[in-house]
Structures are given as C-alpha cells and as structure tokens.
Amino acid sequence: MRLEEIDWPLQQGVEDLRRTYGNETSAHAFPSLYIWKTDMKLSLFCGREFFAVQFGLRGANSWFFPCGAAPAVRSFIEERLQEGAQPCCLYYAQAEEAALLEEWFPGRFHIQRSPEDDEYIYDRKEQLELKGKPYRRQRHDLHRAQEHHSLQVSTIGTENLEECRQVLDGWKARSHSYGESGLMDVAAGETMLRYFNALHVFGILVKVGSSPAAVAAGYPLTESVFDLCVCQQITSDPEISTFARHALLENLEESVREVNGEEDLGIEGLRNLKEGLRPSRKIEMYACTQRG
Numbered sequence: 001m002r003l004e005e006i007d008w009p010l011q012q013g014v015e016d017l018r019r020t021y022g023n024e025t026s027a028h029a030f031p032s033l034y035i036w037k038t039d040m041k042l043s044l045f046c047g048r049e050f051f052a053v054q055f056g057l058r059g060a061n062s063w064f065f066p067c068g069a070a071p072a073v074r075s076f077i078e079e080r081l082q083e084g085a086q087p088c089c090l091y092y093a094q095a096e097e098a099a100l101l102e103e104w105f106p107g108r109f110h111i112q113r114s115p116e117d118d119e120y121i122y123d124r125k126e127q128l129e130l131k132g133k134p135y136r137r138q139r140h141d142l143h144r145a146q147e148h149h150s151l152q153v154s155t156i157g158t159e160n161l162e163e164c165r166q167v168l169d170g171w172k173a174r175s176h177s178y179g180e181s182g183l184m185d186v187a188a189g190e191t192m193l194r195y196f197n198a199l200h201v202f203g204i205l206v207k208v209g210s211s212p213a214a215v216a217a218g219y220p221l222t223e224s225v226f227d228l229c230v231c232q233q234i235t236s237d238p239e240i241s242t243f244a245r246h247a248l249l250e251n252l253e254e255s256v257r258e259v260n261g262e263e264d265l266g267i268e269g270l271r272n273l274k275e276g277l278r279p280s281r282k283i284e285m286y287a288c289t290q291r292g
Contacts, residue, residue: 003043006033014051023067026227026260027092031199031219035188047072061086065093074104087290092117098286109288116266117285120274122259128249134278138242145239149208153247156203163212164193164205170234189230206244214244224257
C-alpha cells in the first residue's frame with residue numbers, strides 16, 4: 001500500500017470523491033486535511049473509488065473512516081484487519097458508517113461514541129438574527145463591541161496577511177488547553193493563511209482602531225455549508241470574538257445556509273463555547289477499534 005503526502009495533486013480527486021459520496025464533514029474535506037496534516041500526522045491513500053486518511057498521531061493502522069464506494073471501503077477495511085501488527089482503528093465515523101461496519105464485520109469492532117469529534121452545525125439565519133432569550137448573551141456582546149470599539153472589517157487578502165498573522169501569533173501567545181488527542185492549533189492557522197487561495201479560504205480581519213484584533217475564516221464544504229475553521233483574537237475579549245464571527249456570517253455567499261463549527265476536541269471551555277452558540281444539530285461521530 002502506497003501512502004502519499006497530502007498535497008495539491010490530490011486535492012481535486014479527494015474533493016470529487018467526498019462530494020460524490022455525500023460526505024459533508026469537515027474532517028474529510030481536503031482543506032481540513034491539508035491544514036491539519038502536520039499537527040495530526042496525516043497521510044493519504046487514494047484508490048479509484050475511495051480515499052482513506054492515515055491518522056499517524058494515533059498509530060500506523062489508525063484511519064479516518066474511508067470515504068467512497070461501499071465495496072471499495074469494505075475491501076480496504078478488511079485488508080487493514082488482516083495486517084495483524086496493530087489493531088485497526090477507525091475514527092470520524094458517522095452513525096450510518098458505524099452501523100455499516102457492524103453489518104460488514106459483526107462483533108469485530110468495539111464501536112463507541114466519540115463526542116469530542118462531533119461537528120457542531122449552526123443555522124446561519126438564526127446566528128445572524130440572534131432572536132429570543134437563548135441568544136441574549138450574544139446580542140449583548142455584539143452590541144457592546146459595536147458601541148465601545150471603533151471596528152473595521154476587511155476581507156482577507158494578500159494586502160493584510162501580515163496583520164492576520166499578528167492576530168494568530170497573539171492568540172498563540174495566550175494560554176490554551178490541549179484536546180484529548182493532545183491537539184492544539186500549532187500550524188493549522190498559519191497554513192491556512194499561507195495557502196488561502198489554493199484552499200479556497202474566505203475570511204475577515206477585524207481591527208480595533210488601526211490594530212489587528214481578530215480573524216475569522218473558513219472554506220465552503222458544499223454550496224450551502226461553510227466550514228468555520230479559524231476564529232481567533234489577540235485578547236480574550238468575548239465581545240470581539242462574537243463580532244468577528246457575526247461579521248464573517250454577514251459576508252458569506254447568500255447560498256450558505258449552515259455553518260460547520262467543527263469539533264471541540266474534548267476541551268471543556270471550547271465545548272461550553274460551542275454549545276453556548278446554540279447549534280441547530282450535530283454530526284455525531286464514532287470511534288471503532290478492532291477487538292483483540
């Protein structure tokens with residue numbers, strides 16, 4: 001089996017397969033794979049009808065659940081089960097995929113919920129309107145940001161990339177928690193900025209006065225779903241974060257109906273934040289480990 005580095009020649013093939021087989025998760029999207037390939041030690045195996053992502057941070061026989069035609073996916077997993085050196089582990093499996101796995105290989109996998117990998121999905125219209133009691137805190141923060149700060153919003157482009165990097169550097173300089181897998185955004189944000197055109201990234205830079213303050217950015221998963229992969233600010237001021245997120249949603253294409261806020265990595269503060277933003281639904285994920 002020949003593993004390949006996640007690089008540009010594979011981009012079109014990965015995205016074509018993902019869209020053909022209806023995978024709308026951020027975990028399997030090429031921009032996410034490229035952005036996180038260093039921190040998560042990701043590699044790629046591409047077949048004619050499927051692709052599989054090796055999750056090197058978890059081990060040589062650890063994979064994202066393959067994306068593609070069911071017969072090809074089943075055959076790939078069967079081969080991994082026969083390797084023997086390490087148990088086969090499959091991550092980022094959706095409920096229907098976990099059910100298929102049990103149907104294909106009854107009793108051979110221990111399948112359990114992996115809530116730290118759940119992807120939070122938000123209704124764009126609700127997040128823009130912020131109507132009703134559940135959104136009272138967000139309305140309060142948004143109004144305070146607008147009343148107490150001189151705010152400027154600009155689209156991310158070559159002319160302001162250095163200011164965006166200042167924001168990411170300022171965010172990294174603050175104390176942060178690591179996820180349950182030992183993950184934290186070390187290289188992902190910088191990678192996104194460096195290759196924002198090739199990755200089809202859209203985002204905004206927020207300044208307070210003349211000083212860079214926040215960056216919110218992501219990429220389209222489908223015509224109607226946008227993945228919000230970076231929302232960072234120099235200070236811990238929730239008002240600026242709320243404003244940046246809201247400003248990004250205002251500037252998305254009209255066809256966008258939902259925003260994928262990605263997972264919480266098992267970090268309590270991040271989980272509380274994403275739950276507090278009132279997701280309309282979640283994409284539930286499962287971890288599947290070969291039984292001994």
